């Protein structure tokens with residue numbers, strides 16, 4: 642029995658993501674949760690003749706039954722950007738949404754893999770981890786910020802200017818975080834492709850601000866949904882292949898908790914507790930965080946800039962949970 646729950650399943654990402662997950666023969670039960678419309682989306686998907694059962698759950702009262710027995714919970718719940726906004730501008734609304742969902746996960750499915758899509762990922766992942774720490778159920782190997790879209794974009798954009806680069810066969814390492822300057826593509830390590838300094842500059846900027854391209858083109862109607870659904874399904878499938886089927890050698894980038902600064906798993910000595918890096922997936926989630934080495938001087942400088950911004954994003958997420966007044970529920 643492999644139950645995957647999508648929280649925010651009726652949304653722009655949630656619907657196509659749920660559709661793609663309905664194709665997976667690794668999932669036996671797809672539970673769709675949202676504060677609106679999830680029953681209808683589930684009824685619609687349930688007519689597709691693939692193996693999984695689909696159930697819909699709407700509103701807080703139905704959240705426990707949606708989460709109980711979950712193997713994996715994917716969270717694209719929350720508001721998207723409009724033109725002129727940064728991802729950090731979403732914190733005001735999305736931090737509370739993600740915290741509440743994390744509290745429910747910590748209570749009803751503490752051992753599930755948690756895949757956070759809701760922005761700002763740089764802060765929402767620390768929020769989930771702090772909630773799990775508070776509930777004494779924290780396992781850093783099982784909580785991921787989904788940064789796959791940055792990798793997907795990187796390979797598409799590189800292919801556009803270097804057609805010999807096969808986007809389906811080659812993955813590009815992207816490290817740091819998931820917003821603007823915190824997104825650091827490691828283009829120097831792409832094999833058999835060379836770039837001029839100008840190409841590197843243009844590509845790096847396009848990858849860092851790829852999300853803005855979509856926000857601008859959608860002109861007020863939200864941000865990337867379809868490409869994100871593809872990226873989210875790819876990451877979920879890799880994790881299921883590794884954890885359910887025991888497939889070895891699967892590597893994806895993800896924004897993960899690295900442990901206390903200086904700890905053994907903090908391989909790049911960024912001094913940060915969270916950083917997006919290539920991770921090898923295994924039965925327990927993060928099996929290995931792959932070391933970063935031989936960066937170009939330009940990439941080292943980009944990482945340095947990313948660290949400054951990430952520090953602030955991480956501390957904002959951590960404080961949101963640790964400095965919160967005791968909730969009315971907890972006082973009772």
Ligand SMILES: NC(=O)C1=CN([C@@H]2O[C@H](COP(=O)(O)OP(=O)(O)OC[C@H]3O[C@@H](n4cnc5c(N)ncnc54)[C@H](O)[C@@H]3O)[C@@H](O)[C@H]2O)C=CC1
Nearest residue numbers: 649651652653654675676717718719720721758759760869
């Ligand atoms: N990690 C990444 O690479 C990416 C992240 N995103 C982020 O994903 C999030 C969702 O984006 P869209 O799907 O376009 O937004 P959307 O507004 O279309 O959908 C969000 C869904 O979340 C639901 N929701 C709101 N509060 C909820 C709660 N408390 N519990 C459960 N569901 C709740 C809404 O009802 C809605 O159906 C945004 O924060 C966006 O910035 C978007 C693209 C890429």
Ligand SMILES: O=C([O-])CC(=O)C(=O)O
Nearest residue numbers: 722760790852853864865
């Ligand atoms: O740009 C946004 O707000 C949505 C997002 O995270 C992306 O497309 O990478």
